[in-house]
Amino acid sequence: MPTYQAPIRDYQFILNELLNVYQYTDLKGFDEFDSELVDAILQGVADFTTEVMLPLNASGDLQGCKLEDGKVITPDGFIDAYQQYVDNGWATLTCDVEYGGQGLPEVVGVFATEMKSSTNMAFAMYPGLTHGAYAAIHAHGSDELKNKYLPKLVSGEWTGTMNLTESHAGTDLALLRTKAEPVEDGLFAISGEKIFISSGDHDLAENIVHLVLAKLPDAPEGVKGISLFAVPKIMVNGDGSLREANTLHAAALEHKMGIHGNSTCVMVFNNAKGELIGEPHQGLRAMFTMMNQARLGVGIQGLGLSEIAYQNALTYAKERIQGRALSGAKQTEQKADSILVHGDVRRMLLSQKALNQGARALMGQQALWLDQAERNVDTVKAKQAHAIAALFTPIVKGFVTDQGFKACVDAQQVFGGHGYINEWGMEQFVRDCRIAMIYEGTNGVQALDLVGRKLLSDKGAALMAWSEMVKSFIEQHAGNDDMQPFIGGLMKAAADLERATGYIVKAAQTNPDLIGAASMAYMQILGITSLAWMWARMAATSLEALANGSDDTAFYQEKLKTAKFYMGYWAVQTGSLARQIEASSQDIVEFEEELF
Amino acid sequence: MPTYQAPIRDYQFILNELLNVYQYTDLKGFDEFDSELVDAILQGVADFTTEVMLPLNASGDLQGCKLEDGKVITPDGFIDAYQQYVDNGWATLTCDVEYGGQGLPEVVGVFATEMKSSTNMAFAMYPGLTHGAYAAIHAHGSDELKNKYLPKLVSGEWTGTMNLTESHAGTDLALLRTKAEPVEDGLFAISGEKIFISSGDHDLAENIVHLVLAKLPDAPEGVKGISLFAVPKIMVNGDGSLREANTLHAAALEHKMGIHGNSTCVMVFNNAKGELIGEPHQGLRAMFTMMNQARLGVGIQGLGLSEIAYQNALTYAKERIQGRALSGAKQTEQKADSILVHGDVRRMLLSQKALNQGARALMGQQALWLDQAERNVDTVKAKQAHAIAALFTPIVKGFVTDQGFKACVDAQQVFGGHGYINEWGMEQFVRDCRIAMIYEGTNGVQALDLVGRKLLSDKGAALMAWSEMVKSFIEQHAGNDDMQPFIGGLMKAAADLERATGYIVKAAQTNPDLIGAASMAYMQILGITSLAWMWARMAATSLEALANGSDDTAFYQEKLKTAKFYMGYWAVQTGSLARQIEASSQDIVEFEEELF
Known part of the structure; x- marks a missing residue:
């Protein structure tokens, strides 16, 4: 059976020393927490994940979820573990205090999520999806909708889902067929079938709030005609009390390669009643935020x-x-x-x-x-x-x-x-x-998003802003002999990144298809370079700590040696990737379909 | 459900045009076959694998093997498919004609194996392991042993296994504990437990010949004290007729990530009777051949x-x-x-x-x-x-x-x-x-075998012999303009290989541990370079076919364009790999255990 030791010391290093997050008192809510509180929370999550979630990981995988009499049954132990999760308040960490949350920043929440993913990813997806539903309603819902749904989603008493994909429409949401017809009381009748719905149905909570993308009758063609709806499993009164069941159900469980402990459902909505979140036809924008x-x-x-x-x-x-x-x-x-x-x-x-x-x-x-x-x-x-x-x-x-x-x-x-x-x-x-x-x-879509949307749409402004940070870091440490191995590796990777960026910018003007062919290698180059930046910064922080006489020398030596390894093993890979972009993109684009 | 189209045209290209195997009439048995016969055989295997094996691949995975009352039951359909496999004579292709085989060379057998692996790898492992047992007995067994076991192994009426691994001893066979005690009639009593035994027990054949590594009482320490035994599931008379069951059984089935249709067993030998294959204490050498x-x-x-x-x-x-x-x-x-x-x-x-x-x-x-x-x-x-x-x-x-x-x-x-x-x-x-x-x-062991044994033990003679082939190919085509993209890519990769080889040779003299750290990148460089060589050769063959007026232009154009893509996408990767060896091996070796 796998064991797990939460990397608490690493979290502390990142929060307290590398990022020094407690200096950001100008950020709303950042004055509400300090390292003592954060340490206590991270240790609490470490204990919970190690003691409660990890022991259910292998058994949850082996047993999987079952669909019996139209109801989804999660693996043994999940119900009790989820109840503990809710009772301990772990669902509320980064949620808005107005709805019962603890208002912690993402920079703390991110590490709680890491521990949950390490110990039981399938289980962690139930609260994970809930948080997504919470965030969408919080950002775009009316006050009425927020008051109705958020307190229970924040506490974890109810869970949430995201219903986007249909069997013929995954990445390309313009092809969606699920419909929403306006009915009485400002409600909409939602009909359609969604697939791959994580946490779609289960026995962990008394209600599930499904967020569903669907088209209104007057919807324009394409992605500009998609609206977002909150469609609860059990209908809800304005005060949050429950009514009768809605007309929706899990029609099947997907049989998957992994994450067996999470119920991935085919969901059928049959004139199910839902409420619009945000403006009509603005559903995709709501999801994108x-x-x-x-x-x-x-x-x-x-x-x-x-x-x-x-x-x-x-x-x-x-x-x-x-x-x-x-x-x-x-x-x-x-x-x-x-x-x-x-x-x-x-x-x-x-x-x-x-x-x-x-x-x-x-x-x-x-x-x-x-x-x-x-x-x-x-x-x-x-x-x-x-x-x-x-x-x-x-x-x-x-x-x-x-x-x-x-x-x-x-x-x-x-x-x-x-x-x-x-x-x-x-x-x-x-x-x-x-x-x-x-x-x-998919990661291919991520790579395309990077080169097509993130890099080119603002004429490279964001990349330039980040490159300035890298440059100023290099300048700051260029005179320090101890920093040479790290600065050298970072500079080499950054130079390959610049070269690859040049290719992308030029390609955009000649044949945009080249960008797609180059996108994955480009994403890798930026990924490797950004980690080289983090490692060079961690090396600088570690050298400083040692210079200041820290007695945790093993920790900082480990960081310095790992940083050096990173530069010699990982950072050297950008050269071939840049060459690959230049040498193969044209051939990829021009390869005739019939010759594949 | 996946479909499959056997790449027959590609096989023909490799056999008839690229390697021109029918020219090797000086090789024993090569005059017994021609392209017509080989085409018929490959087409027969293509039909069998596509029509019989492929339909059982997904169901075999889903159903897996079962151990009931001490007997292993294979997935539905496997018994019938295996019977057809034997009846059609597919087991006999590359076996010795003296024992009922067809005597076909490996260069034909290799493609039959590819089709079997594509369509149903778990099923293909039953005859695959049998072939291994056949080869060991064929190479090292006495005539008595050969006459007793080979005809049935060749026909596929019986199957075979390889029993090497024990729970504490995988790669390092010196640690084996299974014992062999001499008993009457030149037999040995084998006792021990072996794990991960592919095709260890099943219901496809009436008998299974287990090849078992074990130690004799007077065995020297280490790998020089291991002997190889043939231990049948059912005891066999000298004329091949069956006697009573041997004292061995499958104690459990391993639960694996994949190849569920193959029965991977824990095998227990309890004074099971076996015969020595080859000389005492020479078992490992027998396996290595x-x-x-x-x-x-x-x-x-x-x-x-x-x-x-x-x-x-x-x-x-x-x-x-x-x-x-x-x-x-x-x-x-x-x-x-x-x-x-x-x-x-x-x-x-x-x-x-x-x-x-x-x-x-x-x-x-x-x-x-x-x-x-x-x-x-x-x-x-x-x-x-x-x-x-x-x-x-x-x-x-x-x-x-x-x-x-x-x-x-x-x-x-x-x-x-x-x-x-x-x-x-x-x-x-x-x-x-x-x-x-x-x-x-494991592939790590392969990489170590490459740099430690294959490259260094003969002072690089084999690598030099191959490099000469590459050089003479380059010289032969250097004057051909159409070959430039391929020759250029091959030369660049070969230069990186030479550089990496230089590092390995030097490292062997300073600190042998460096070789291990560099081995995986080295294996990749040689792999990429050797495929660059094959692609350059395929390009040359294709250009020649087009120059000779072949009307299958699409096929050769496809080869030429894929060759060009290979050079721009794959062959460019050797540069970073060579740098990685130089820049990280020392750090890998010197990283203190307590800092991991």
Whole structure:
């Protein structure tokens, strides 16, 4: 059975030292918390996830969800664990205090989410989707709607879902067929079938608020004709009390590669009554405003699984004895050395470690940008932060889940044959992690969003703003000898990024299809470069701590050595990626369909 | 449900045009077949695999094997399909005519294996393991043993297994605990427990011949004390007739990530009677002589799954409509364009296509080297061929399964959410393919074998012999303008390979642990370079066919364009890999265990 140790020390390093989040007293609500409170909360989540969620992860996978007599039954133990989750108030952390939330910033919430994803991703998706529904109603709903739904969604007494996909329409929502007809009392009758609905039905809560994209009768063609509705499983009175059941149901459970503990449903709406959220035909815009948060959440799943996979692979590598080091026996008291002596096992583990800690720091930075976008009273600064967060959304989602999946595969590989059987739990991490590359916009869509929307639509303004941060960091540390290995690696990656950006900008003017062909390599280059930036910053922070006489020298030495490894192993990859863009995009675009 | 079209035209291209195998009349038995016979055989296997094996692939995965009352039951339909397999004579293709085989060379057998792996890898493993047992007895058994076991193993009436792994001893066989005690009649009593035994027990055949590694009482310590035994499930008389059951059984079935249709067993031997194969204490050597063939077989699984995954992803990409091309609508008669217009979808598909066709050509080349090693009457030439085949064994196994798995993941990605659910079959390909990176020596072990044993132990002689082939090919075509894109790409990759080889050779003299740290990147560089060689050769062959006025222009144009894509997309990756070796190996080796 996999074990888990929450990386609390790393969270503290990021919050207190790297990002120094407690300095941001100009952000609304940031004066309401301090490191002591945050430490207590993170430790509480660590305990809950390790003691309650982790023990249900393998059993939930094995047992899966069942659909019986039209009702979905979650795996054994989920009901009780969810009740504890609600009772402990873990659902409320980052929600608005006005509706019963604790008002904590995203930069704290992001780490709570990581621990939940590490220990039981399928379970974590029930509150995860609820938070999405909460955020949509909170941002776009009328006061009436907010008062009706938010208190119960915040507390976790009710859960929420997102109903977007139909069997013929995944990425391209313009093709949706689900209809909404206005009926009495400002209600709408929703009819249609949605697929891949995570947490679509279950037995954890007394009600489920489905957020559904549908078309009104007078809807314009395409994505400008989609509206968003709140469609509860059980109808709700204005005061929040329950009425009769709505005319909707889970018609089937999807049989999936992983996340078996989460009920992924085919949902059928048969003249189900719903209320409009926001303006008619503005549903897609309403969904998009939550996208940065939602995609950050998926990115964190990639990180969370990579982290627990790494921890268990490391433990195994230390305990498993096989063969001898190439340079001669290291543990002569044993019949063989632990496999951690082998260069390729070390390589896999260090690659995972450098990814996880680098991505975690980037997640913290991204969450802080989102907090600044939402909470800075200075609207110019808020807007700038929002633009940079939007630029990095495809990175935290697309790059981190791609690499997080590969890291899970490597962690599984450390176990040899034992990694392939269920017993050790490693193959579940691979299966669960795989979905993070697909949902909330496939990683191909993320890459396209990056080059098409985020990079080009503002003429590169957000990228330039971030590049200025990188440049000023480099200038600040260029004179420090101890920083040379990190500054050198960062500069090389940044130069490849600039070269690749030049290609994209030029391609946009000649043949836009080239951008699509180059997009995935470009996303990787920006991802690797942004982690090089985080690692160089972590190195600088660690050197400073050591210079200031910190007695936690092992922690900072670990950071410095991992940073150095990152530069030699990860950051060197940008050169070939930039060349790949230049050398293959044209061939990709011009390859005739009939020759495939 | 996935469909499959056997790549017969590609096989013909490789056999008839690229390798021109029918010229090798100096190889024993090569005069017994011609292209007409081979075409008929390949078409027969194509029909059988598509019509009989493929329909049982998804159901076999879903149903899996069961252990009831000590007996293993295979999925519905497997018994009948296996009977047809035996009746049609497919088990006998590459076996010795002396024992009822058809004596076909490996270079034909390799493609039959690919089709079997594509359509039903779990099923194909039953005859696959049988062939391994056949080969071991054939190479090392006494005449008595051969006469007793081979006819039934060749026909497929009986199946075989390989019993190596114990729970504490996978890669490091020196740690084995299974014991063999001499008893009456030259027999041995075998006792111990083996795990991960593919096809360990089942209901497909009346008998199973287990090949078991065990230690004799007087065995020296370590790998030099391991002997190989034939231990039948049902005892056998000298004339091949059956006696009573032996004292061995399947104690459990392993619960695995994939290949559910194959019975992976925990086998318990309780004073089971067995016969020694070859000399005492020489068991590991006996196993190693079959290793090149066995590892080629696993590499082909990686290729086979990548091929069927590609075919289905391509079909889906052509049929699925979502969004519009970045350069404007392409299929204006539809509400959206097929997703094949999107650059990133094309990139994924072309990457798979270039890998599959390149790897297939390399598999053919490798099989031909193995044939030359075994059948060339000129022992010097046979030895040379053997050394080169040994060098490329880690490539066809390690490189091809690593990349084949990634290709399956990409093919699944093309399906978006539909790739994650069982229904479309794509996630099964990913789960099944994953084991090929692990068994028959993990890919990390392959990489170590490459740099430690194959590259250094003969002072680079095999690599130099192959490099000479590459150089002479380059010289031959350097003057041809049409060959420039291919020669250029190949030369660049070969230069990076030389640079990386230099690092390895130097590292061996300073700190051998560095070799391990660099091994995986090195294996990738050699893999990419060897496929660049195959692609350049395929381009030359295609240009020649077009110059000779072939009317199959689409086929050769496809090859030329894919070759060009390979050079711009795959071959450019060697530069960063070489840099990675230089920049990270030292850090990997020196990272303190307590800082991980």
